[in-house]
Amino acid sequence: MLDNVLRIATRQSPLALWQAHYVKQRLEACHAGLRVELVPMVTRGDVILDTPLAKVGGKGLFVKELELALLEDRADIAVHSMKDVPVDFPEGLGLVTICERDDPRDAFVSNHYDSLEALPQGSIVGTSSLRRQCQLAESRPDLVIRSLRGNVGTRLGKLDNGEYDAIILAVAGLKRLDLESRIKVALPPEQSLPAVGQGAVGIECRLDDTRTHALLAPLNHLETAIRVQAERAMNTRLEGGCQVPIGSYAELIDGELWLRALVGAPDGSQMVRGERRGHPQDAEQLGISLAEELLNNGAREILAEVYNGEPPA
Numbered sequence: 001m002l003d004n005v006l007r008i009a010t011r012q013s014p015l016a017l018w019q020a021h022y023v024k025q026r027l028e029a030c031h032a033g034l035r036v037e038l039v040p041m042v043t044r045g046d047v048i049l050d051t052p053l054a055k056v057g058g059k060g061l062f063v064k065e066l067e068l069a070l071l072e073d074r075a076d077i078a079v080h081s082m083k084d085v086p087v088d089f090p091e092g093l094g095l096v097t098i099c100e101r102d103d104p105r106d107a108f109v110s111n112h113y114d115s116l117e118a119l120p121q122g123s124i125v126g127t128s129s130l131r132r133q134c135q136l137a138e139s140r141p142d143l144v145i146r147s148l149r150g151n152v153g154t155r156l157g158k159l160d161n162g163e164y165d166a167i168i169l170a171v172a173g174l175k176r177l178d179l180e181s182r183i184k185v186a187l188p189p190e191q192s193l194p195a196v197g198q199g200a201v202g203i204e205c206r207l208d209d210t211r212t213h214a215l216l217a218p219l220n221h222l223e224t225a226i227r228v229q230a231e232r233a234m235n236t237r238l239e240g241g242c243q244v245p246i247g248s249y250a251e252l253i254d255g256e257l258w259l260r261a262l263v264g265a266p267d268g269s270q271m272v273r274g275e276r277r278g279h280p281q282d283a284e285q286l287g288i289s290l291a292e293e294l295l296n297n298g299a300r301e302i303l304a305e306v307y308n309g310e311p312p313a
């Protein structure tokens, strides 16, 4: 491989391409003479579009092919939405860089209603995320929640077709695709606790590739990395698989790390919440101890039911 070239394995969805181009631009701005190339790939997750993710193997489907390309040295890095990165990495690969987080919140998107509160009884809301579903169902048990999959553009198309009265998407994804104008309200964490890593872009590479590590170093954002570390430690301790009703969100406020988390029954009938404050250096321990508190307060039973029961339609 040429000394001045770095290859990014990327999916070809508009969001994945935006994220890959973002990293390319930042790397080229940091390193004069470096040429960053995109290596576009198709993953199984891109091919299977009409089945709920929980039934076909979950989010891991979107990263396996990219990781294989790294292991076979057909690419040097893979760029991911941190939200979609499974907790475990294949032998020899790891996440070495987390870029500065964008808006982590969920967005309420509708063509007819200005807010969640304004939705009439029985309105149809689209989301395939159990995390969004359980929080919606808790505050508005009257709503009808229907599965919604596909790229951000596909999902908006289904809203515009009239299949849904409203849908929930990540603010960050809409912003990246220049679709911020579609957001009616960004939901505060109190109303829709974000997913682990939501809004942050992470970079995976071979653990022994010191040249790439050095090139990536200036892109790492320490505050974001600490927040996401606490969130991921929480999910890992819960053994949160791919499709889970778990929210996990950390903030750094005046030097203090504040982690909030929830586990909910998909129908919103039960919800276990907790929070912890501590030193940023203890991010991982904070996540683990909060997870243990939730497990002891009922999360264990909720998660067992979700994993053994039928995946939601």
Ligand SMILES: NCc1[nH]cc(CCC(=O)O)c1CC(=O)O
Pocket: 081, 082, 083, 084, 152, 168, 169, 170, 171, 172, 173, 174, 197, 198, 199, 200, 201
């Ligand atoms: N599950 C797909 C996905 N993965 C990351 C984002 C948004 C960008 C981000 O959170 O970094 C989205 C779209 C969405 O949830 O609306």
